[in-house]
Amino acid sequence: MAAITLSPRAAVSAQRRSSQAALAWRRYKRNKLAVFGAGGVAVFLVVGLIGPWVAPQGYQQSNFLYANQPPSLRFPFGTDGLGHDMLSQVLWSFRNAIEISFGATLVSFLIGVALGLWAGLRGGVVDMVVMRAVDFMYALPNFFLSLILVVTLGRGIFPILLAIGVVGWAGYARLIRGLVLGMRNGEMVEAARALGATQAHIARRYLLPNVTNSMLIALAFGIPFDLIAMGALSLFGLGPRPPLPSFGNMIAQAGANVLGYPWLLYFPAGIFAVILLSFLFVADGLQEALNPRGGS
Amino acid sequence: MAAEPLLAVEGLRVCFERAGGSIYAVNGVDFSVAPGETLGIVGESGSGKSVSVLSVLGLLRANGRVTGGTAKFMGKDLLKLRRRQLEDVRGRDIGMVFQDPMTSLNPTMRIGDQIMEAMLSHHYTSRKGAFERTLQLLEEVGIPDGRARFRNYPHEFSGGMRQRVMIAMAIACEPQLLIADEPTTALDVTVQVQILALLQKLQQRRRMSIILITHDFGVATNVCDRIIVMYAGKVMESAPLDDFLSRPAHPYTIGLRRSVIEVGDEGRELAAIPGMATVLTEPPRCCPFASRCSFAEDRCSDVLPELRPLGTEHFVACHRAEEVLSAVQARKPVGQEVVSRAG
Numbered sequence: 001m002a003a004i005t006l007s008p009r010a011a012v013s014a015q016r017r018s019s020q021a022a023l024a025w026r027r028y029k030r031n032k033l034a035v036f037g038a039g040g041v042a043v044f045l046v047v048g049l050i051g052p053w054v055a056p057q058g059y060q061q062s063n064f065l066y067a068n069q070p071p072s073l074r075f076p077f078g079t080d081g082l083g084h085d086m087l088s089q090v091l092w093s094f095r096n097a098i099e100i101s102f103g104a105t106l107v108s109f110l111i112g113v114a115l116g117l118w119a120g121l122r123g124g125v126v127d128m129v130v131m132r133a134v135d136f137m138y139a140l141p142n143f144f145l146s147l148i149l150v151v152t153l154g155r156g157i158f159p160i161l162l163a164i165g166v167v168g169w170a171g172y173a174r175l176i177r178g179l180v181l182g183m184r185n186g187e188m189v190e191a192a193r194a195l196g197a198t199q200a201h202i203a204r205r206y207l208l209p210n211v212t213n214s215m216l217i218a219l220a221f222g223i224p225f226d227l228i229a230m231g232a233l234s235l236f237g238l239g240p241r242p243p244l245p246s247f248g249n250m251i252a253q254a255g256a257n258v259l260g261y262p263w264l265l266y267f268p269a270g271i272f273a274v275i276l277l278s279f280l281f282v283a284d285g286l287q288e289a290l291n292p293r294g295g296s
Numbered sequence: 297m298a299a300e301p302l303l304a305v306e307g308l309r310v311c312f313e314r315a316g317g318s319i320y321a322v323n324g325v326d327f328s329v330a331p332g333e334t335l336g337i338v339g340e341s342g343s344g345k346s347v348s349v350l351s352v353l354g355l356l357r358a359n360g361r362v363t364g365g366t367a368k369f370m371g372k373d374l375l376k377l378r379r380r381q382l383e384d385v386r387g388r389d390i391g392m393v394f395q396d397p398m399t400s401l402n403p404t405m406r407i408g409d410q411i412m413e414a415m416l417s418h419h420y421t422s423r424k425g426a427f428e429r430t431l432q433l434l435e436e437v438g439i440p441d442g443r444a445r446f447r448n449y450p451h452e453f454s455g456g457m458r459q460r461v462m463i464a465m466a467i468a469c470e471p472q473l474l475i476a477d478e479p480t481t482a483l484d485v486t487v488q489v490q491i492l493a494l495l496q497k498l499q500q501r502r503r504m505s506i507i508l509i510t511h512d513f514g515v516a517t518n519v520c521d522r523i524i525v526m527y528a529g530k531v532m533e534s535a536p537l538d539d540f541l542s543r544p545a546h547p548y549t550i551g552l553r554r555s556v557i558e559v560g561d562e563g564r565e566l567a568a569i570p571g572m573a574t575v576l577t578e579p580p581r582c583c584p585f586a587s588r589c590s591f592a593e594d595r596c597s598d599v600l601p602e603l604r605p606l607g608t609e610h611f612v613a614c615h616r617a618e619e620v621l622s623a624v625q626a627r628k629p630v631g632q633e634v635v636s637r638a639g
Contacts, residue, residue, distance in 0.1 A: 187396055194386055194392035195386060195387035195414050195417075196418055197413075206402050
């Protein structure tokens with residue numbers, strides 16, 4: 001008898017286990033690629049954190065006696081023309097990759113959410129103006145704008161993340177505005193208003209929590225794109241200023257003598273690609289887990 | 297109804313702007329609710345029943361506009377209040393329950409928090425008081441094991457239970473008036489009865505007034521003290537329940553009654569009202585029901601019938617109300633006349 005009687009407390013915890021987060025996690029786990037991607041992202045973050053400490057050499061340390069060495073036990077990723085240990089260079093690169101990609105995405109995201117929420121809630125002239133600005137940003141080539149901004153602001157970490165961030169908000173604004181418009185006249189908001197909720201309160205407690213899923217997905221898709229933008233800036237010689245190593249710089253330089261010293265390209269480019277893929281898998285998995293009705 | 301009405305709406309007019317021109321949704325509506333009374337507002341979709349009540353609370357969509365009238369509530373004209381003042385009234389003095397509890401609750405908040413919020417946003421009690429009261433309310437609206445259910449999200453409830461949560465939110469601040477807009481339409485029939493019974497129980501306990509908006513005569517005649525029938529944004533008939541049941545005097549009322557089955561109606565044919573409710577691109581200048589009415593004569597499509605008394609508290613907007621009434625009382629099959637004329 002006692003074995004099958006659930007105490008009220010046990011019943012509650014059983015219910016709590018079926019919360020939306022738990023359900024989403026269960027759906028997420030079903031996608032093996034997404035789990036692999038989550039692992040990749042975790043490694044990316046951990047290496048970003050501890051990379052500089054575990055790197056065998058400092059990023060400025062070079063030894064001309066060992067220039068252009070192929071991969072060996074001593075230099076697992078080989079060395080470049082200045083005798084830099086490529087493994088150390090790669091390990092050091094994680095940190096600024098995280099700083100710039102996360103920072104830039106956050107900047108775009110904050111601008112986009114604020115403007116999208118404002119436009120969706122206010123409607124009318126505000127909506128018109130904000131959405132025309134969005135169209136304008138869409139029409140401009142973002143990357144070209146980033147190039148100009150980096151040239152004007154300089155090549156520090158913060159200027160670069162700002163340059164990538166302030167041009168990429170249009171998509172977030174459009175997404176949030178669309179979601180808010182869909183809910184603004186819905187029954188949930190009507191019911192909240194009928195109970196005397198103020199506009200600010202509705203935005204904070206009703207609208208934002210209900211778009212978190214879509215925002216998470218958008219963020220997961222946004223980060224790899226900002227990583228690519230960062231790498232592309234390096235190809236134009238506008239990445240983080242050397243001697244600070246970055247994936248873009250390494251790939252850009254290795255491309256010049258890929259026939260002679262191919263390991264200089266393979267390792268950084270391969271790892272960079274795995275990072276990008278990891279984020280895309282995670283984004284895809286989130287899409288399925290959080291938004292089971294829509295998406296692929 | 298000697299008592300001062302709690303809410304008195306007079307000459308209300310509401311207009312919606314849209315690309316093709318204005319839609320005149322409510323065209324001079326009067327109604328009032330006495331303290332402790334249950335008023336039913338009945339009509340087809342698009343008859344203006346919801347709009348006339350929502351507009352009083354300032355809950356119209358962006359393209360809707362109140363173009364005239366007054367709505368006196370506890371000495372204030374709700375139509376003249378600022379947005380902030382109106383927000384104070386909503387939820388505190390006037391509670392509201394909506395049709396679809398599936399979509400009206402916030403899926404990201406625990407239901408207990410949502411009920412507490414209704415009180416906290418009006419500074420009704422302290423946080424601790426609101427918690428205690430929420431447990432009390434959950435029990436009062438018939439949700440067992442409130443302490444555990446407090447932590448549940450809306451998706452963990454059935455439709456009827458969610459509607460109970462909505463009701464708990466609506467009455468959390470002890471409003472004087474509860475507006476229920478089709479509160480049972482989205483629910484199973486058995487659950488409908490429970491929800492209506494709950495509303496009545498809550499009303500008796502606190503002498504609260506209720507405005508029940510419905511298209512369902514069965515619902516209206518079961519719980520209301522007085523019923524208003526609306527059509528084309530105008531009041532067609534207004535009567536206490538007894539008069540309404542025994543002496544319906546408007547052809548539209550009779551048409552609506554004939555189109556639903558009531559208990560004891562076995563074997564009767566269901567009669568549809570011919571035609572459709574018209575889209576009001578201008579305010580009606582003649583009887584809006586004339587084109588669908590079997591009693592219509594020439595003056596009906598010339599002169600707009602005003603609401604006029606037919607008994608002490610019985611009002612009808614029909615030129616031929618007396619004839620309609622006598623036809624009903626002579627037990628002539630009024631509804632059949634409607635059908636045969638139409639066919």
